Amino acid sequence: MARETWATRIGFILAAVGSAVGLGNIWRFPFQTGQEGGAAFLLVYLLFVVAIGFPAILVEFVIGRRTNLNAVGSLRELGGGAWRYVGWLFVVTGFVILSYYSVVAGWFARYLVVGVTDGFTVTTEAEAAELFGIVSTGLDSLVFHAIFMALVIGIVAMGVRRGIELAVKVMVPAIILFLIGLAAYGTTLDGAGAAYAYYLSPDFGVVVDNWTSLLPAAAGQAFFTLSLGMGVMITYASYLGEDRNLATDAGVIVFLDTAIAVLVGFVVFPFIFAAGTDPGQIAVGAIFFSLTQAFATLPFGTLLGIVFFGVVTIAALSSAISILEVLVSYLIDEHPIDRLPATLGAGGAIFLLGVPVTLDLVFLDLLDGLADGVLLVLGALILVVFVGWVIPDVGLSELGQGITSVDPWDDIWLWMVRLPIVIVLVVALALGALDYLEFLRVDFAAWLGS
Template sequence: MASTTTRDSFHSRLGFILAAAGAAIGLGNIWGFPTQAANNGGGAFLVVYLIVTFLLALPALYAEIYIGNQAQTNPVSALTKACGERFKKIGHGAGIIGIIGAIMMLSFYTIVAGWMLAHALASIAQLLGLADIAQWLSTSSTLRNIVFTPIFIVLSAAIVHQGVHGGIERWSARLMPLLLVMLLGLIVYILQQDGAQAGLTLYLQPDFSQITEPTLIVSAMGQAFFSLAIGVGAMMAYGSYIPKDKNLGGLVISITLLDTFIAFIAGLLIIPALFVAQHGGQEVFADGKLIDKAQLIFNILPTLFSSMGTGGLLVSFAFFALLAIAALTSTISSTELPVAYLVEDKQMNRKRATWIISTIVFVASMLLIAFFDQLFGLVIQILTTILQPLMSLFYFIVVGWIWQRGNKLTNLATLKAQPKLKLLGFYLRFICPVLLLIVFVHVAFQQ
């Protein structure tokens, strides 16, 4: 039974766009996209990425936000309603799976975010001459994970428990501009370094002969899809916090453009930075491919920044602080999803719900830390290559085939009056599931 109290909401169009873009913009954009581009033809990858973003990822984002917006409730109740009496148990189950997925995401994401925070502080410690502390902060260890993972969980909880407008919207309006300013400042600095031009050339001059490479296409489709944080229900929850029927198409396009823009300019930072490191004598590529990504971010770039002297350490702090902020904007949205469910379906007050979910995430994260080698990579693989694409496929099926009453995209009277909705409904119903199945099959079974 849904709560009868007035629901919190976003108070402005810009607030929603910044919060939703913050949910999408994370380490996948700022780190994952540039390294994928560097490994898959540079500019050629960028071209294919842009094409599949608008062919597949944008419609998937629309479907998820649309369900939440029409239902005006949390994803569990939204999917239950959309599936009707006949399939309501399936809808409810899918909503619960989304919550489990959000907690899975938080369990590993908070660990990785803690690494970013530790490396940012390591740069400060080195500047202050605290070499031993800097060494501990920059060296992977179970103790460091135990210390920094809870810090990030608490940061996310402190924002979410303040509510949609007072917490998520307000902090997104602060963090997103800060992220953009830091990113642009770092780009300006890196592009002035020796070797940066070679990276810029690789990134911005497509080798069109590679565009038909199957590996490149599959990588671009997977990156475009996952970078928008689709498939766990966080965007559905955010969609429920804006007034019903409020120009969703324009909002979704704005989120996608901002998310894509951040990924694009992140490439202007990361790829030239890798070539600057290579120019300085570090091994970055082996057999035409980047060496281990973890080694790149935690060894190659910190070594590059350290070689630049005091200024380089400040750049190192800014770089890892940037990644930490990107991670925080993503963990906020994933925390909101299960919190909204407890508040609305279980009649729990927001503060209590937030800290219960955060405690569950803490326990899950500690389990991953305790059995790191066995669980960490497995959880990431299950979430990103199986759960997310299958959930998004389910959203397409719900919007196109199961949901009858109240669904403007399949309502004949509405479609006769609005031909554009008819075209969108057809695309979501027939084309998107096929495209998504291609992504799922290739990413899950061929990579």
């Protein structure tokens, strides 16, 4: 069976941006920013994206394009030995992430339906919390989890060109345009000035005092939003031709993803301040409380809410198809399975793993903490060690493809990958693992005992 390829350069870039611009940017980024000190977190996050994210995405690109294989097959072909088993980490990571990602995406889709059918009328935190309880757990959550996974399965089953590439060419530009419009509207809200000050004026004392939580949070968020450490960019790059300048494409993708993440802050925080909510309290569910209250009181609030929740649902879909493609490409490449049964099988198994999340939110914390604090950073660490120390010549050779002249930055990239990035990732992984163990010891143990 001939391996599929991207039809156009813009198709690849939009697919990679679409993978990055999803719930990680629109749902996760605001509450991480709020919990970790506003502008202090934004500053550390941006440093991570530039110093770690950009070199790391190139690591995944060179592996994928060199082999034209999935994440498991790529490490088996290039590394052999024990490396043949390491690629399984990315399959497991994608499996875990998409299982709860689909549930959360279903919440946004359900809120979209609420806006269309009933409008946003909740005006108190108690009413907003009651609505979130109905949406986030129980039958509603299960049904919309199933609907969302069915959409993801349908798009991925159609293939790279007819499914993924066509979908993202529509979805990603729409996401960007709607977010720009919402951000422009946010400038008119009461409290917008305070929101921008909170978001853009970092307190360096917070960075110094809270670095042990800021570092793993920023690292995990950077990798989550760039879809790194889960095999997505290896898989997408495996559909590329040799005539493409990987560094240029990576730069465009990282810039667009980061710009959209920052733009989301200009959308969400003015709404949160307009609702009178403490931004430090916008946890997983509280962001829904704040936004639904804001939409209930703002002029044209229901229309704004429909647009916002619609945009997030589309963004979540663009990310979810990339994660499922990691698993499907593995099944197609490594086993004699056609795309349709591979997609149905992988998507169905992911749906089943996500069912507990629809029953109790403790399972969301359990899975998200494992993926964000441990698996993503561990996956990125393994890849940079692999390319930087095991196959450095292959990495440099592949990076040079599609470049007409020798680029002196290539050697700098290799040494960035070999030393500073490895050190930072080791520290972030250690801190993230300790945080997760503390969650298991205290929060999850308390839930088990209740």
